[in-house]
Amino acid sequence: MARIANPSRADPGSALIGAGHIFNKSRSNPASGTIGRVLPAYALVYLLEGGGHYEDDAIGRRAVSAGDAIVLFPGMRHSYGPFDQPLWSECWIIFRGGVFSQLEAEGLIDRSRPVITPGLRPELIAAFDALIRDFNGHDPRLVPVLAARTHGLVADFARCDQERGPRADAIAVACARLGEALDRPLDLERLARGIGLGAERFRKVFALSVGIPPARYRQLRRIDRAKQLLATTLKPLAAIARELGYCDEYFFSRQFKHVTGLSPARFRRDFGASAGA
Template identity: 35%
Template sequence: MSSSAVRISSQDEVGTRLGRVRTTGFVENGPAFVPRPRRVLESYALVLVHAGVGAYVDDEIGSRPIEPGDVITVSPGCPHWYGPPPGGTWSEIFLVFDGPLFDALAVDGVLDARDPIRRVAPLKVWRDRVAEFADRVRPGDTTARRRELLELAALLVDVRGERHDVEPVTRGIRHAKNRLAGDLRADLDLRAVAASAGLPYETFRKQFRAAVGTSPAAFRLDRRIEAARALLRMTDMTHAAIAASLGFADEYHFAKRFRERAGVSPRDYRRARSKI
């Protein structure tokens, strides 16, 4: 068996107002390592597995098998673990990044903590693309850094477009997702959403969960919480104003739902992010 190696290709703590590519690197024949408690990142991460098999585990989706060609995207504050089984190894390329640009992608559903795995193909093309980005020297001037961040955003959007491992989303479910993710302040009637998708409510609810991995109500709540994360991090809006802008009944209701999903209060989340 080949020896294992971890190589950090680049690190950048400067960045721009759009964000930064904090760390990139490569793992070759990495062994299993199970952190206790589960690892929680302060930034987003993309991991392309190109050799070996294993699993991804978090509290939202449980355990999912990972094979070569799977891309894992990890969101800040999400307790998780991924890696090969005991005694096994795998190889990966990883990118760690953060900033308002990627918070916006999270709000738009490109970086979705409840849907962290995509299968990409052909593997060699994707491996070469991600490896080239990871292994380059990070640019030194602001304009070049901005271009690189937009290139990374495009890569993430392209990964999101790949979906070889799940049931295709029907036109009606796609329409429903767009309605549920839009105008987060509105009080939507889920039965009306089902009707607009051309489906009886129970059929809609079952098909939505099968295609998206969560219920329509939970999907909409998660979009609100993702938007709240971005507003807490990127603005000085009061908690009451954020609650009103996202359709929560009041500040107390917002704080309760935010803690249920994020694991911390809005106040603690904002305080922690202000120190990064």
């Protein structure tokens, strides 16, 4: 589920050195929070579900929730996790090298602002998933490619945070609601009214802000929820399909593979609890 490369075998220059998912990190687990850690490298943590807080000596404590990302800096003591919240699911990468130091030097990432809010953007989730999958393929030929993709991903996170428009809060509310009650039909008109827009205007504003229509966003949130269920439970595929509102497990499986590039069974084998840490 979460693997870090052997430092003695890692590329001596810029490199992605760790990548993984953590699903259902719970406050009931005493080890679920990261407390007082200092990394020798950079890291990016993308919160996919739930919430909690982040803390360091410079900014103190602040709340974080799904759609936020935490940039962790070398030598900077930090703590984060669900702590007082019931749920936290994330994907993460650890990386090092001069090209990433340059991002900091240019101000694209900033130690005084380690928590950014790109939102739950499908293209960021997909790029993160692909990076984790390829890193865990352990192909040494990909080391420079993965470093370049990591650099691009970190830059994309910063860009999405900086480009939040005047309706960002309303879109964030809509995104949260589109991720709820995934087994039920989507009432788009009711959702649009809840943020003060007509249905057609909402579709346009949402697609402009997020990059895809609301229905497609909800479909991808179903897949995100399916990944969490596959990684943390032994529920059969038919039960997961029903829980997420699919007509049958075969349609669910086809859609899952189309989005993630892996079959549900392969995803469970690679990232389930039995896959180890």
